[in-house]
Each structure stands twice: as C-alpha cells, then as structure tokens.
Amino acid sequence: MTRFGRTVPLLGLSLLSAAVLSACGGGGDDDDSTSPPPVTTPVSVSLEKVGSYESGVFLKSAAEIPAFDAASKRGFVVNAQKGALDVLDMSQPAAPRLIGQIDATAVRAGASVNSVAVQGGLVAVAVQDAVKTNPGLVAIYRAADLSLVGQVAVGALPDMLTFTPDGKTLLVANEGEPSDDYQIDPEGSISVIDVSDPAKPVARVADFSAFNGQNASLLAQGVRIFGPGASVAQDLEPEYIAVAPDGKTAWASLQENNALAEIDIVTARVKRIVPLGYKDHGLAENALDFADNDGENPAIHITTAPGLYGMYQPDAIAAYQAGDGNTYIVSANEGDARAWGEGTPAYFGDGAGGVGDPSKGFVEEWRIKHLVHKDGFLRRADDDLPAHLAGLAKGALLNPSVFAWCGAVAGNPGDCRADDQLGRLKVTWTLGYQTHADGSPRLFNQDGVADPAGDRLMYDRLYTYGGRSISIWDANGQQVWDSGSAIESFLASADCKLGAARNVPCADHFNTGHDETAQLDARSSAKGPEPEGLTVGRLGDKTLAFIGLERMGGVLVYDITNPRAPMRMDYLNTRENWTQAFSEDEAPDAAALSRLGDLGPEGLHFIAPKDSPTGEPLLMVGNEVSGTTAVYRLKLTY
Structure with a gap:
C-alpha cells in the first residue's frame, strides 16, 4: 500500500x-x-x-x-x-x-x-x-x-x-x-x-x-x-x-x-x-430488502413486494x-435517477409553502411515504416536492387491489407508508400511475374514486432504481x-x-x-x-x-x-x-x-x-x- x-x-x-x-x-x-x-x-x-x-x-x-x-x-x-x-x-x-x-x-x-x-x-x-x-x-x-x-x-x-x-x-x-x-x-x-x-x-x-x-x-x-x-x-x-x-x-x-x-x-x-x-419484485426469485427503517432497529428482511418493479x-x-x-x-x-437542480431551492418551492418553478430543474426520485401521504404533496413544499410532480396533481394514492398486502385501502395507503414497510424506498414518480390513452393522468378523489374533478394520482405500480x-x-x-x-x-x-x-x-x-x-x-x-x-x-x-x-x-x-x-x-x-x-x-x-x-x-x-x-x-x-x-x-x- x-x-x-x-x-x-x-x-x-x-x-x-x-x-x-x-x-x-x-x-x-x-x-x-x-x-x-x-x-x-x-x-x-x-x-x-x-x-x-x-x-x-x-x-x-x-x-x-x-x-x-x-x-x-x-x-x-x-x-x-x-x-x-x-x-x-x-x-x-x-x-x-x-x-x-x-x-x-x-x-x-x-x-x-x-x-x-x-x-x-x-x-x-x-x-x-x-x-x-x-x-x-x-x-x-x-x-x-x-x-x-x-x-x-x-x-x-x-x-x-x-x-x-x-x-x-x-x-x-x-x-x-x-x-x-x-x-x-x-x-x-x-x-x-x-x-x-x-x-x-x-x-x-x-x-x-x-x-x-x-x-x-x-x-x-x-x-x-x-x-x-x-x-x-x-x-x-x-x-x-x-x-x-x-x-x-x-x-x-x-x-x-x-x-x-x-x-x-x-x-x-x-x-x-x-x-x-422491468423486474417483478412480487416474485420470490426477485425478493429484496426494501426497508432501511431510517437507522432505527435495522434488520435484514429480504422479501417480496407485489406491485413493486425494478428498472x-x-x-x-x-x-x-x-x-x-x-x-x-x-x-x-x-x-x-435523474436529479437536476436538486440543490436549487426555487425548484422545490417558493419559500411560502407554494409549488416550485419547474424551469429550474427536474427531479424524478421521491420516497414512497411522501408520494402517497393522505395530506397530499404540498406538505413537502419548500422541502423536497418536485415541481413537475406538483404540476400533475395534489396528491397520490396506492391501488388497494395491488397493495392490500401492506395495508392500503381505498383512499388511504395505510401501513404501506411505514418506515419498516415501503415508506422509505425511493421510486420514480414518473411511472406507474393510471393514465388516459393520450398519456395524461387519470384523476381520483381523496376517497379513491375515479373523478375528472379529482386531484389524486392512482399508482398501480411503483418503480424503483x-x-x-x-x-x-x-x-x-x-x-x-x-x-x-x-x-x-x-x-x-x-x-x-x-x-x-x-x-x-x-x-x-x-x-x-x-x-x-x-x-x-x-x-x-x-x-x-x-x-x-x-x-x-x-x-x-x-x-x-x-x-x-x-x-x-x-x-x-x-x-x-x-x-x-x-x-x-x-x-x-x-x-x-x-x-x-x-x-x-x-x-x-x-x-x-x-x-x-x-x-x-x-x-x-x-x-x-x-x-x-x-x-x-x-x-x-x-x-x-x-x-x-x-x-x-x-x-x-x-
């Protein structure tokens, strides 16, 4: 040496x-x-x-x-x-x-x-x-x-x-x-x-x-x-x-x-x-450890996660x-992940709790617990809310027919957001939500019901890196x-x-x-x-x-x-x-x-x-x- x-x-x-x-x-x-x-x-x-x-x-x-x-x-x-x-x-x-x-x-x-x-x-x-x-x-x-x-x-x-x-x-x-x-x-x-x-x-x-x-x-x-x-x-x-x-x-x-x-x-x-x-992490041969629990009670837990896919x-x-x-x-x-402008505060908020400026960058990575919080996206304004995501909707839901295994129900992601579940896993918000034929997002209300006047995305799949x-x-x-x-x-x-x-x-x-x-x-x-x-x-x-x-x-x-x-x-x-x-x-x-x-x-x-x-x-x-x-x-x- x-x-x-x-x-x-x-x-x-x-x-x-x-x-x-x-x-x-x-x-x-x-x-x-x-x-x-x-x-x-x-x-x-x-x-x-x-x-x-x-x-x-x-x-x-x-x-x-x-x-x-x-x-x-x-x-x-x-x-x-x-x-x-x-x-x-x-x-x-x-x-x-x-x-x-x-x-x-x-x-x-x-x-x-x-x-x-x-x-x-x-x-x-x-x-x-x-x-x-x-x-x-x-x-x-x-x-x-x-x-x-x-x-x-x-x-x-x-x-x-x-x-x-x-x-x-x-x-x-x-x-x-x-x-x-x-x-x-x-x-x-x-x-x-x-x-x-x-x-x-x-x-x-x-x-x-x-x-x-x-x-x-x-x-x-x-x-x-x-x-x-x-x-x-x-x-x-x-x-x-x-x-x-x-x-x-x-x-x-x-x-x-x-x-x-x-x-x-x-x-x-x-x-x-x-x-x-994409790699289907719902299959036994593709199991993974997706939870770090933020340093609290760390443990090895390699398991399946239906609805989660790897790029x-x-x-x-x-x-x-x-x-x-x-x-x-x-x-x-x-x-x-693409993360341009992640050090630019203006991309994440206006300093007064509002939506950031999408012309100042592009960040696609977000933790699941922030993506599907029941209170929507704006709770993360001036913190780490990607401006482009905020332009799509005001919040997001997990499809309970896919994510019931971790506790998702209609209008509520339940325990799927927990740190010892999917909560801390980083995914791309750009994929997995329901869309119309032209690619525009299909919107849902806060109860998880499809509604053109709604303001929530519905994720059928989550994609990790x-x-x-x-x-x-x-x-x-x-x-x-x-x-x-x-x-x-x-x-x-x-x-x-x-x-x-x-x-x-x-x-x-x-x-x-x-x-x-x-x-x-x-x-x-x-x-x-x-x-x-x-x-x-x-x-x-x-x-x-x-x-x-x-x-x-x-x-x-x-x-x-x-x-x-x-x-x-x-x-x-x-x-x-x-x-x-x-x-x-x-x-x-x-x-x-x-x-x-x-x-x-x-x-x-x-x-x-x-x-x-x-x-x-x-x-x-x-x-x-x-x-x-x-x-x-x-x-x-x-």
Whole structure:
C-alpha cells in the first residue's frame, strides 16, 4: 500500500505460467499475434489482494477508471479530483507507484478527464469541456512516453470509451447530460473514431436523430423518454459501450432510459433502441430488502413486494461469445435517477409553502411515504416536492387491489407508508400511475374514486432504481438470465465474509454505505448493494465476469460460460475498518484512510497473463471513495 505518496508492498506475486486469460469484448490490452498455448481450464477462481496505490484523498473520486498497457507496464487511472489521469508504474504489481500524469488542461483549458482505454500502446482519453454541455474531445497519447499523438472533437460529456478488438476503431459514449438547471440539454450520441492513423483520428457520429418524433412508439415499447421538453435524441444518454468480438456491432447502455442501443460500427449508425423491461419484485426469485427503517432497529428482511418493479438501468456492460457461438451482453444493473437542480431551492418551492418553478430543474426520485401521504404533496413544499410532480396533481394514492398486502385501502395507503414497510424506498414518480390513452393522468378523489374533478394520482405500480443484480442478454437485447435476489441473499448469508482476511461477517454490515460508518441496512431503501462496474475475461474455456458493488464494496466473480446458468465463484471485499465513524464532513487523514482499505469500487480492468508483469492474471480496481487503486491476482484451482 502507499501512504503519503510512498509505496509499501503487500504480498509477493508468484508466477502462474499455466494460465492464459484474454480479455473479451472491446477495449482490451495489447494484442499478441502469437497464439497462446492450449491451457487447462480451472475448476475455481478466487481473488487475493496483492498491492495498492493510495492517493490519500477521501470521497473525491481520486481513483475511478483503470487501464493497463502491457509493453510499458504502466497503469492509467482516472483521477476526477485532479481532472487528470494518474500514471502508475506497475512493473511490480505488489507496489504500484505514481510516476506521472496526463493533464487534460494541456489540450483544452478547464477540461477534465472522464475515462480511459488502452490498446496497442495507445492511451485514449475522454475529455470533458469545462462547460459539460459543450462538445468534448478524445485525446490519444503514447503509453511509453505520454506524448500527445492526436485528438478529435466528439459530443458533449464524452465518458466511457473502448477500442474494437483489432484496435483500429475507438468508440466513445457522449452522454449529453443537461445542465444542472436543465436549461441546456445536448443530444446524446456515440462517436465512432477511426484510429488506424492515431495522429489523424477521424470521428463519425452515431446519433439518435432518426428516432426523433417516435416518442409515443418508444414509450409504448417500454423505453423511458421523460425529460421535460426533450427530443428523443436529447433524452437518450449513452452510459457504457460493449463491442462484439467480431468488432462489427456495439451496444450502449442507456441507463436512465432503461434500454440498450445497438450500433452498427461499420456504418456508424444506431440500428435500434431496445427496452430492457422491468423486474417483478412480487416474485420470490426477485425478493429484496426494501426497508432501511431510517437507522432505527435495522434488520435484514429480504422479501417480496407485489406491485413493486425494478428498472434494470445497467451502468457497465460487456460483450462475449459463448460456446454456442452466439454473442451475449452481461450487465451490472446499478440504476440511476435523474436529479437536476436538486440543490436549487426555487425548484422545490417558493419559500411560502407554494409549488416550485419547474424551469429550474427536474427531479424524478421521491420516497414512497411522501408520494402517497393522505395530506397530499404540498406538505413537502419548500422541502423536497418536485415541481413537475406538483404540476400533475395534489396528491397520490396506492391501488388497494395491488397493495392490500401492506395495508392500503381505498383512499388511504395505510401501513404501506411505514418506515419498516415501503415508506422509505425511493421510486420514480414518473411511472406507474393510471393514465388516459393520450398519456395524461387519470384523476381520483381523496376517497379513491375515479373523478375528472379529482386531484389524486392512482399508482398501480411503483418503480424503483436498478435490479440489484447482474443480467445476461442476447444480441437482440432479450434477457436470458438474471441473478434475481442472489446478491443480497449471499450478502445476508453466513457464507459471506468481509476484509482481505475474510473474517468479518457480511451480515453484520448488510447493505451498508460506502462513504460513512458501516451501518447495517443503510442502503436497503435505495439501490441495495448497487452493482456498477464490470469487466469480462476468458480463462481457458471459462468466461468470467468481475462485478464491483459500489455501496457494499468488494468484487464478485461469476462464471458466465453458460449464459443461462452462471455461477458465483468468489467475493472479496478489502474494506478493513467497519466500525470507525467518518463522513464527508470529517474525512479521515491519509493514515486513517489507509487503515480503512478500499471503498466504493467504480471501474475494473482485467490484465491477461500474456500482458501481466508477473505472467499471472490480475485485476485492477479503482475505488472512488477511498481513492485507492487496488491490484488483485487470480488464484486458480485445477
């Protein structure tokens, strides 16, 4: 580990010459023209932490997205706190050492780095403009000497980027988020960049303009198009890209829209938008813990909730080819709400108990107990009442034919509002209420009777964020497998242990947060363990997925060789202090932060044995809360 810029080795690394692991999907490391020798497929895989670089910076996203160059043995880590790219010497993975920096302001004043991808000795960097709604750029550097090779303009807020397997094309997701006050909303897009001559990259734009005017059709299919006044192209916000092994097709996760976009790389065209559907939490296999009870009498209670649905809303996705010859997409179903202007008081009220100004933002997330209170919405004016919701009605009800299980009756949500029931769960108010054919809300009176003169919405369904799961989808975007309740159930079980020594029961800190004291059940009313980062690699005949749990922390390893029957292989969480009190207001110093270990895994990068400095497979993990870049080795059992 490092402390105050010094690097302290953890464990020595032994060579593992029998293993060969190659990256799957786009954005891999240097290609080797020599085919590796045949290898034996391991029976099991587990993780062991062997090294760490510590920035000493807490909760400032000082370590987000990692990448690695095999020839120079250098790691590249997005440091959002600096707005730059940290360069690490990883010739000794047990002791990664900071040796340089790529500063985005050298190519554009006030700019910052969002993401990185490395292939063939080139380092591609997504650069955000100082004004995030302005077009950004992609800059290309040489890994060996950090010299700038070329650059090209792309769309607004370029983020995740990845190479095609042959290294000749680079794709970047231009998220196009609106300004915080929602006054400017650029279009989302995917830039397809020819980097066959990296000194003169040429970008084409795969945009969504062809879908403008198809709002009604997309909504009917299940694509969330809901930004106020936004065209389809403005509303769609590409988050992450996965490239097919043949390099001809890519998919972009449209996280807030709960959909995937399929992209033809050859023509730089978005072929279609595929809705991902909703997860029925009324089914036993999709049970969840939806109540945190606000810190009072916290408990693990994984159960069903009829009428509650999860929006998958994946963040990271990856593509791989299975044994049947077909391409599949694996997704980390984090979930994400739109919350623009949440720090703007005028959006939530006029200061005198009235409705806020909808032109000052857009916030879709609200707790159920506020949404369906018998006294209506205005009781939350000047607090957290979204102005757009206040413009729809004066209150909302739960349909008793759906929510009787938690106590709802006509005109009264009953105990469904209780903190130990659905009350504290965060949902979107934009979905689930009854509407007329034209999409306008069907209104009810306070007794729950349909009445054109009424002022209440009637919710038949409630939609929460994320699937608390990983999923596998076929090339057409149809789900072939989902982990259901398996992640939360495992974290609640006696089999799950925390810490590098694996000696702390996970159940003692189930669904904890990543930026404060580890409080049992703290995140159950939000998105639970929050699977976010993901990378995929191949080991012999096995395909492995590595998933970072943003809130609970740690990395899950799944064998996804059979896309219809994945198996969990390991879980390692190297947060070490689970009792110390800390918060954003009282950040730990570098020494205390070192003792805390790794918090908030954001990005993961797999290093194949042929590219590894030690000849064994490694995993890099950027932890945004602790500001650490952790290095793990894969321990293989045959």
